[in-house]
Amino acid sequence: MPTTFHLYQIIVLAVSFFMLYQGTTNFFKGKSGQTLFKLLVRYAVWGGMIVVTFFPNITFLIAKSVGIIDNINAVILTGFLLIFLMIFKLLSAIERLEQNISELTRKEALKDLPKNNL
């Protein structure tokens, strides 16, 4: 465990604790869509961030045990690329949905047209 913390570590800790707090309260308030599985995933992701912040060397141990210690940069780069592709696909899907919504809205509006007379 480090004796001094950098600013980025403090920020990561603050964000992680906030996300865990929010997930826990949402779950116990019974908000819609908050399942136990989602809560566990949230704990795994943000809890993992907290663990890494307190014990940064753990990432090397994990990389070593998995066998990617020499290729860690390639793994990180591939991760970024995958995330970029996912964002691209998501934005494309949103764009398509937006256009479909507009088209439906237009069709519905034009249904009234024959009833109107100048």
Add this chain to the structure above:
Amino acid sequence: MSDKNSRIFIVVPAYNEEAVIESVIREIQSYHYSNLIVVDDGSTDRTAERLSSLDRVITLRHRINRGKGAATKTGIEAAKLLGADVIVTLDGDGQHDPADIAKLTLPILQKRADVALGTRLINPAGMPWHKIIHNKLGNLLTWYLFGLWVTDSQSGFRAYSRQAVEKINTRGDRYEYESEVIREIYIYKLTFKEIPIRVRYTDYSMNKAQKQSFCNGVRTAGKMLWKLIA
């Protein structure tokens, strides 16, 4: 109504324009244009109520707000279904002077152009300086992305021939729609004329939240770029 005007359809997209929509429509009607299509783009104020009190106006309503481009397109589709020969689009906030409709439709009726683009920047007297800069940046981006230089790529006051609207196919729902029309003019090699128009910048039109602000301009530019790669 003159025979010439009976072939002209005016499309007015309106979103939360309860304060001015009645006067805008009455002013257009005072120039003897009776084929009016107003698209209420999911207004949350009393725009729909105001429109229902008007005679000789076709009112279409978007159940939810889809943006100026989407509303304009709905109006144009309606005009096509009603057999329009010439379609004019103008804003619902009263900034466009209906007296200029005749100037815009003239080259279309005389078959000298497929599209007439109202331009504020040939004679920008009275136009706020930030609007001038904003529009020039819009022109530059439109030219860079779509390959056609026009003096006012963001103007919503335009006239189209029937042939032009049959070809023009836009995807933009919001303010990027105006630039997409320029792209379509370029792609389909439509003939166009730029017609100087008068714009009335009132406190009302300048203070509306959904108008082209700097942030909206950045968002519009982002959407134009996105549509090129998506």
